[in-house]
Amino acid sequence: MIRVKKSRGVRYRSDVFGGVVYVPERDDFFAIDRELAPFAAALSDKWVEVHAPEEKLYRAFASLGICETDPKTKQIAYSGPSFLGRFIELPTVTDPLVLNCFCTSHCPLMCRYCHADDLMQSYREGESEQDLDNVIATASMIPAMVAVITGGDPLSAPERANSLIRRLSKQKAIVIDTSGVGDIDRLLPAIVETFAHVRVSLDAASDENARVRPANPKYSKDKDASRVGAAKTIKTCLENGVPVTVQTVISSHNENLDELRNLRDLISTWGVKNWVLHVAIRGGLARQVEDQADKQTRKRGILPSSGVYGLVEKLIADTERQNIQLDIRCTDTNQTPNSVLLVGSTGDLFTEGLAHHGKVPLYKAGEGRPDLVRSLWHHVDRFGHAKRYFNWNPWMGNGKNLEGLCFPIPKATQVPSVSGATVETEAKFPVKDGKALRELLEVEGFAVACEEKQRDEYYDREDKAFSSLDFVIRLRDTENDSVIGLKGPRFYTESGEYSRVELEFQTRSREASIESLSSKELSPYWFFEKRRTTYRRSRDEAIVCLDEIPLLGEFIEVEGELKQIRDIRTKFGECIGDPERRNYGELFKDHMVNMGSEPSEIKGAEFGPTE
Ligand code: SF4
Structure with a gap:
């Protein structure tokens, strides 16, 4: 144990x-x-x-x-x-894993391949606190697991960086993406407190680093600022127990096994455990350099050769052979630039263009339409996103x-169960022999917990935005109360059971609930009556609901853990039919259409006066 x-x-x-x-x-x-x-x-x-x-x-x-x-x-x-x-x-991921959030448009360097240049130049003047609120608001609408606070360089705007770290850490894990040039001490308390990870850029242990990552003279007079700053920040973070990744862009400047090995050995001596290699792509300033190089007779571009992947493989193999404790990851978004999401320093959302040079705006924070934040989501390559991360x-x-x-x-x-009060797992079966079923329920230790007539009203927008995605918004009335139910889409197992997220709330008053639904442009589109007898037993959480449905007869819904549902199904096999995937509404409508009704005429299901 x-x-x-x-x-x-x-x-x-x-x-x-x-x-x-x-x-x-x-x-x-x-x-x-x-x-x-x-x-x-x-x-x-x-x-x-x-x-x-x-x-x-x-x-x-x-x-x-x-x-x-x-x-x-x-x-x-x-x-x-x-x-x-x-x-x-x-696999592709359903929701984004990483969201890059621009902290500032200022940066102390002028890297030859800068990928963020188009998001920095025009925004440098007039960065405001209000913009920062927009960055937070946009980031809050994107369900990524990690927010990368980037720029420009967060160290160039420590107040803004501190604010972003503290505010975004309430909803996402935080990564600081920095050149290392600046005063990391000003961010350390927030970094330590939120257990943020710091990524520091360093392309070479040699002078080549300053050639490809020169200082911007407006911010620093030190020609070697990028190497000195990175080293200082890396060491300070490690001394304070902050996890660090070194990130290296492989360009024509450092596409050399010895150069990369020297850098690896240096950072490994410092105690760095994570190294990310980005293969430079034809984007940002690198595109301009390459466009110019294309016109030169002796081409002096910035992109590495096509042999770069072989080089990375050799580097990884060499590192493993020497048992150097360093995780090496490699990213290359040349074919999938639109797999990266970026919130600009004014809160606008972008992806990198594939069929388009430069950043592609997906959402404008200042246009007063937060409901549209995901409206251009289809331009984001989720497969490329998963591949990258x-x-x-x-x-x-x-x-x-x-x-x-x-x-x-x-x-x-x-397999442990993760079902909880918010996840419903169940299966539905038609009842073939009601008498035998009731006897079996007793044999299996089930007793009647509740008998009631239920009337459910289903709500949606006029365009059926929710039901078309298998979401359910339901108001259930019984003799004693009204309950609002919200259900997510069903996930089926191979043997016909399904699970979905389900939340139920008692309403204070039925009228107030209807008013509230109506204010959200939700109106009733379908109603359904059934008589339900709920059976429970003391030895586990399994529930069997025996439902009588207008015109269709009896069904049972079995709720509980998958194992319990399957066990009950095996034991009740003689009295019940095969699992039914359709919900009661779909079953009833199919029945009525088979009986000759027009689908548009079927508004709901209720018991007749004599039933
Ligand atoms: S550190 Fe280099 S690549 Fe990053 S934003 Fe600054 S200039 Fe661009």
């Missing part, structure tokens, strides 16, 4: 392929397959005992910094793709497929 708890600041989010974990200490995302995801979701901030079948699994998680174990598991350096378990293909590159692994490159995690035999 060992004890486990979530590592500090680790965030988990479920997704259709399983889930995503973000580990702030390593600034790493991991995609987790469906079978393993419940184990990541079950981690908490408190120590919990786990036993033999799960011990190896949690030790593997701990080796990547996802959790801690007692006795301790040592973390390992890992430079492969961030997929845990089994993935046969690269899960560190997957097609050149990795000598032609091995993704399945062969996933990080292996020993599977446990027992």
Whole structure:
């Protein structure tokens, strides 16, 4: 037996392929397959005992910094793709993982490849506090797990950076993206308090760094400011227990194994554990340099050669061979520039253009239409987004497929339940033999907990925006009360059960609820009556609802954990039919259409006076 708890600041989010974990200490995302995801979701901030079948699994998680174990598991350096378990293909993510938030348009450097130049020049004059509010407001509307506070350089505007760190850390993990030139001490208290990760740019240990990342004389007279500043910031952060990544842009200036090895050895001596290599792309100032170079007879461009990926592979292999404890990630957005989301320093939202040179505006903060923040979402490449942050590159692994490159995690035999009061898992079955079913319910320890007639009214906007996405907004009336129910889309298992997020609220008054729904432009579009007998038993949380439906007869809905539902289904198999995927409304409408009714005439289902 060992004890486990979530590592500090680790965030988990479920997704259709399983889930995503973000580990702030390593600034790493991991995609987790469906079978393993419940184990990541079950981690908490408190120590919990786990036993033999799960011990190896949690030790593997701990080796990547996802959790801690007692006795301790040592973390390992890992430079492969961030997929845990089994993935046969690269997944896309439902919501963004990372949102870059511009803190300021000022920067002490003039990097030759600067990718942010088009967002800086025109905004430098007149940065205001009000703009910062817009940055926060836009960031709040984007459900990313991590906010990268960038620029320009956050160290050039420490007041703004402090404000962003403290305000955004309430909703997202924080990464500071800096050249290191400036006074990191002014941000340290906020960084330490929020367990932010600091990424510092350094392209070479040699003088080549100053050639590709020269100082802007308006901000610094020191020609070597970028190297000196980066070194100072990295060391200060490490001395204060702040996790650090060094980020290096591979350009024609440093595309050289010896140059990169020297840099690796230097940062490794300082104690850096994470290194990100960005392959320079034809964007921002690099595009201008390349356009000019195209006109030269002896081309002196900035982009690396096509052999750059082979070079990175050699560098990773050499690092692993020497057992240097450094995670190396490599990003290359040349083919997927529109996979990165950026909030400009005035709160506007952009992505990098693919079919377009420069940044593409997706949302303008000053136009008074916050409802449109995601209206141009379809221009963002979610596949490229996942590829970038899960560190997957097609050149990795000598032609091995993704399945062969996933990080292996020993599977446990027992999958923990993550169902809670806000997740409903159930299955619906037609009743074939009501008498036998009632007898079986008694044999299985179920007793009647409640009998009532329910009348449900379903609400939506006129364009059916919610029901078309399988969302449900329902007002349920029984003899004693009214309840508002909000349900998310259904997720089906292979054997026909489904889960969905469900929230229910007692209403203070039915009339006030209808008024409130109406003020949100929600009106009733369908009603439904049923007689429900609810059965419960003391030994577990399983619930069986026996429903009588107008014209259709009886059905049962079984709620509980998947295992309980499947167990009940096996035991009741003789008295019930196959699982029914349609909801009662769909069943009733299909029945009425089969009986010759026009779909537009079917407004709801209710019992007749004699039923
Ligand atoms: S550090 Fe270099 S790349 Fe980053 S914003 Fe400043 S000039 Fe651009």
